[in-house]
Amino acid sequence: MNNTSIMIVGVGGQGTLLTSRILGDVALSSGVDVKVSEVHGMSQRGGSVVTYVKMGEKIFSPVIEKNEADIILCFEKLEALRWIDYAKKDATIIINTQRIDPMPVITGKAKYPENIIERIKDNYKKVVDVPALDMAEKCGNIKTANVVMIGVMAQCTEIDKEIWLKAVEKTVKPQFVDVNIKAFNLGYDFARDCFI
Amino acid sequence: MKKLLLGNEAIARGVYEAGATVATAYPGTPSTEITENIAKYDEIYSEWAPNEKVALEVAIGASYAGARATCAMKHVGLNVAADPLFTASYTGVNGGLVIFVADDPGMHSSQNEQDTRIIARGAKVPVIEPSDSEECKNFTKEAFKISEEFDAPVIVRLTTRIAHSQGIVELQDRENCELKPYVKNPAKYVMMPAMARRRHVSVEERMAKLREYSENSSLNRIEWGDRKIGVITAGIAYQYAREAFGDVSYLKIGMVYPLPEKLIKEFASQVETLYVIEELEPFIENQCRLMGLNVTGKDKLPVIGEYSAALIKEKIFGETSEKLNDIQIEVPGRPPVLCAGCPHRATYYVLKKLKLTVSGDIGCYTLGALAPLESVDTTVCMGASVGVALGMEKARGAEQSKKTVAVIGDSTFIHSGITGLIDMVYNNSKGTVIILDNSITGMTGHQHNPTTGFNIKGEPAKQVDLVKLCHAVGVDRVKVCDPFNLKEFEQIVKEEVAADELSVIIAQRPCALLKYVKFGPVLTINQDKCTKCRMCMKLGCPAIVDRDDHIEINPTQCVGCDLCPRVCKFNAIEKAGGQNE
Numbered sequence: 153m154n155n156t157s158i159m160i161v162g163v164g165g166q167g168t169l170l171t172s173r174i175l176g177d178v179a180l181s182s183g184v185d186v187k188v189s190e191v192h193g194m195s196q197r198g199g200s201v202v203t204y205v206k207m208g209e210k211i212f213s214p215v216i217e218k219n220e221a222d223i224i225l226c227f228e229k230l231e232a233l234r235w236i237d238y239a240k241k242d243a244t245i246i247i248n249t250q251r252i253d254p255m256p257v258i259t260g261k262a263k264y265p266e267n268i269i270e271r272i273k274d275n276y277k278k279v280v281d282v283p284a285l286d287m288a289e290k291c292g293n294i295k296t297a298n299v300v301m302i303g304v305m306a307q308c309t310e311i312d313k314e315i316w317l318k319a320v321e322k323t324v325k326p327q328f329v330d331v332n333i334k335a336f337n338l339g340y341d342f343a344r345d346c347f348i
Numbered sequence: 349m350k351k352l353l354l355g356n357e358a359i360a361r362g363v364y365e366a367g368a369t370v371a372t373a374y375p376g377t378p379s380t381e382i383t384e385n386i387a388k389y390d391e392i393y394s395e396w397a398p399n400e401k402v403a404l405e406v407a408i409g410a411s412y413a414g415a416r417a418t419c420a421m422k423h424v425g426l427n428v429a430a431d432p433l434f435t436a437s438y439t440g441v442n443g444g445l446v447i448f449v450a451d452d453p454g455m456h457s458s459q460n461e462q463d464t465r466i467i468a469r470g471a472k473v474p475v476i477e478p479s480d481s482e483e484c485k486n487f488t489k490e491a492f493k494i495s496e497e498f499d500a501p502v503i504v505r506l507t508t509r510i511a512h513s514q515g516i517v518e519l520q521d522r523e524n525c526e527l528k529p530y531v532k533n534p535a536k537y538v539m540m541p542a543m544a545r546r547r548h549v550s551v552e553e554r555m556a557k558l559r560e561y562s563e564n565s566s567l568n569r570i571e572w573g574d575r576k577i578g579v580i581t582a583g584i585a586y587q588y589a590r591e592a593f594g595d596v597s598y599l600k601i602g603m604v605y606p607l608p609e610k611l612i613k614e615f616a617s618q619v620e621t622l623y624v625i626e627e628l629e630p631f632i633e634n635q636c637r638l639m640g641l642n643v644t645g646k647d648k649l650p651v652i653g654e655y656s657a658a659l660i661k662e663k664i665f666g667e668t669s670e671k672l673n674d675i676q677i678e679v680p681g682r683p684p685v686l687c688a689g690c691p692h693r694a695t696y697y698v699l700k701k702l703k704l705t706v707s708g709d710i711g712c713y714t715l716g717a718l719a720p721l722e723s724v725d726t727t728v729c730m731g732a733s734v735g736v737a738l739g740m741e742k743a744r745g746a747e748q749s750k751k752t753v754a755v756i757g758d759s760t761f762i763h764s765g766i767t768g769l770i771d772m773v774y775n776n777s778k779g780t781v782i783i784l785d786n787s788i789t790g791m792t793g794h795q796h797n798p799t800t801g802f803n804i805k806g807e808p809a810k811q812v813d814l815v816k817l818c819h820a821v822g823v824d825r826v827k828v829c830d831p832f833n834l835k836e837f838e839q840i841v842k843e844e845v846a847a848d849e850l851s852v853i854i855a856q857r858p859c860a861l862l863k864y865v866k867f868g869p870v871l872t873i874n875q876d877k878c879t880k881c882r883m884c885m886k887l888g889c890p891a892i893v894d895r896d897d898h899i900e901i902n903p904t905q906c907v908g909c910d911l912c913p914r915v916c917k918f919n920a921i922e923k924a925g926g927q928n929e
Contacts, residue, residue: 163682164684165687172514173514176352176514177352179352180350180351180352180516185516186352186514186515186516187480187513187514187515188352188513188514188515189509189512189513189514190354190512190513190514191456191512192377192378192380192381192456192457192512192793194377194456194457194684194715194791196684196793197684197685197686197687197712197715197791198682198684198685198686198687198890199682199683199684199685200681200682211515212586212587212588212590212591213584213587213588213590213591213656213657214509214513214515214587215509215588215656215657217656217657217658217669218658218669219669219670219672230679230680230682231682233675233677233679234679234682236673236675237669237671237672237673239672239673240672241672250904252890252902252904252905253890253893253902254680254681254682254683255682255683255685255718255719255720255888255890256680256681256682256683256719257680257893258885258888258890258892258893258894259719259720259885259888259894260894261680261719262678262680262681263680264680265677265678265679265680268677271675271677272675274674275672275673275674275675276673285904294904
C-alpha cells in the first residue's frame, strides 16, 4: 500500500474524533503502519478542528503538511476552504454541504465566503459534495452525518467494505450501531459512481 | 496483541504493565486521558485529586509506602506541584515514582508554553521523552526501573502531538510487582535542614550515576545514515526531523536529562554538520554548546510554537511549499465558543450588561473573553481570579470592589480558589466571587471533582458542599442562583457587588453537554414579530445567525436551552413546530 494521508476537517462537536478512530481502526485491520493525530481541549468547543490520519509502510510525523493530503474529508464548507492548501493536486476532496457560521460571521465582523464548493471544483478534479446532514436526517439521527461521510470516502479507497463496517460497529456505542450502519450504507451508495 | 493507542492511552498501559498500584492526577489538557485510562484498570487505585500538588503528594506517599505510583498533569500543573517535586527529589523513593508531564507547544489549550525540562533540571529529576505511542508505553516501564534503581522520581515528558496521536502498540502482560516493605527512615524521609543537607549530597551522587546510565541506556540511540549531516533530536521533533532531513544520521535522545554527553561527542565527531532539532527551549542545544560543539539549532528555528517537517525544511533549507491552487479567498477565523446551551453565556451576558471588571480563571468560561461577550478582563492561572480581584481592590480602594467580580469554576475553585477566598475573608475584602458551578470539570472533557458527588470511576463519593465551605471559611453572604433566571441573577449580582462586605454567588446550572441535561424543542424566530433589535445577538450563541436582512436560528446548532427568548423584548423567539404554550 502506498502511503495515504487523510485529513478530517470540521467544527468542534461534529464528530471528527470518532471519524478518525474509525479510520485508524480500518488502517490497523489492513496491517499497515498508522498514526492518527487528534485535537482535544479548547478547540473542541466549536472551534476549527483538524485530525490527521496517515497510513503506509512506515509513518514518522503524525502531521500532514501542505500539498500532502490524498483525501480531505470536510464536515463543513468553510473548513474545506481553510484547509484546501493541504490537498495534493490530484487529491480527493469530499465536502459536506453544511454551513456553520463562525463567531466572526455571526457578529458581522466577517463574511461567509460565497461559492466555496465551485471554487474548489475549479481547482481540483476529484471533488464530491455531499448533503450529509439531510442524509443523516433520513437515517433518523443527524449526528450520523460523519458516518455518512465515511461511507462516501470508503468508495474511493481499495479497502474492503466489510472492514469499514466492522470498524464502524466496533467504534460507535452499541445502541447506535444500527443507525450508523444505515448512515454508512447511505453514503457508500451515494458515492457509487463518484470515483469512477 | 497490537492496538492503536493514543500516547496517553499507551502511558496508561505502561503503568499497568509496570505493576503500578496507585495513580493520581488533576485533569489538564493534554494529559487528562492518562489517568482516565488508568482508571479502567481495576488493579490500580486511581483518583482525581483537588490539584496537582495534592496529587503528587499522594503519589509520593504511595511510593514511600512501597508501591509503584504515578501522577499526571499538564505543564502548568507542574508549577503547582513544584513544591513537593523539588523536595521529593531529595527524599528519593521507595516504590518507583513516575510523573507524567504534558507540555503544550503551540498552546492548543493552555495559557503558556513553558518547557518542563527546565523545571526538571532545576529539581534534579531525570527526564525521559518518548517519540510515539509504542515508546510511551515502553519508556514508562523503563522509568519505573530508573526510579527504583537511582532512588529518584522520574519525569516522563510528553507534548500535545505525542499525547494526542495514536500509534500502534504491542501489548504485554502486567508485571507482578510486590509492595516493598515500608521502613521508618527519618534521615531519608524527614527533610529538615540536618537531614536535607545530607540528602542533597545523595542527589548530586545520584546525578553523576544517572549521567553514566544515560551514556549506555537504550533510551538513546544512533541511527546512522549519510554522515554529512547529523541530527540530535528528541520527542516529536524526531519524527518531524526524519521527514525533513530524510536519510541522514540521527542521535535520537530518549533520556533528555541528564544527557549522554560522551555519546553526543562521539556522534558529533563522526558527522560533518550538526543540527539540534527540539521544540521550545534550546535545552539539548545549550548543553551541546557548553560542551564546545558547533551546532545549528535555535539560530534558525523558533523557540515559539509547534514544529513540523515543513517548518524545518523552510528554516533550515529555505524550501517552501508551492501553492497548487488559485483560491485567494480570505477565510474567516473560527475561534472556539461557549456551546449552545452553556450556563456561562447567561452569566457573562449579565456581567457585561452591568459593565463590571471581571477577573477570570481557567476553564471553558475563559471563552467569555471573546466577542461578543467580551466580559473577562484577566486570566492568569488556576485560581488566580480570586487573588487578582483582591489585588485590584487593595490597589484601587474599596470602590473598585463595587465594580469588580472574580469568576471561577467549581473545579478550579476547589483546585486553588479557596485559598484566595480565605485571603479575602482574612484581609477584610468587600469583593464578590462568582463560582460558576456547572457540576463538572468541563473543558478537559467532563471529569468529576470533589463537588460533583462522584469519584473517577463514577462511583458515588462524598460531596463538598460549596455553600457550607464558603460559610465555614467566614463568608457570611452566600447566594445561590441559576444564571438562566436572568432577572433574579442580575439583581443578585447588583446587590452583592454593592454590598459593603465580602460575598460569594454560586451560579448553579449544569454543563449543557452533560448527558442528563435535557432541553426542550429547538427555537425559531418568528420573522413577523422580530424587529431586528439584535438583543439576542448579544448572547454570542453559535446557533443565532445574522443574515443581514433577517436573524435566524440554525436548527442544527440550537439545543433548545430557552435562554434567547428571555432577552427578546418582542416575544419573537418561539419553540419550533408551533409548540408554544
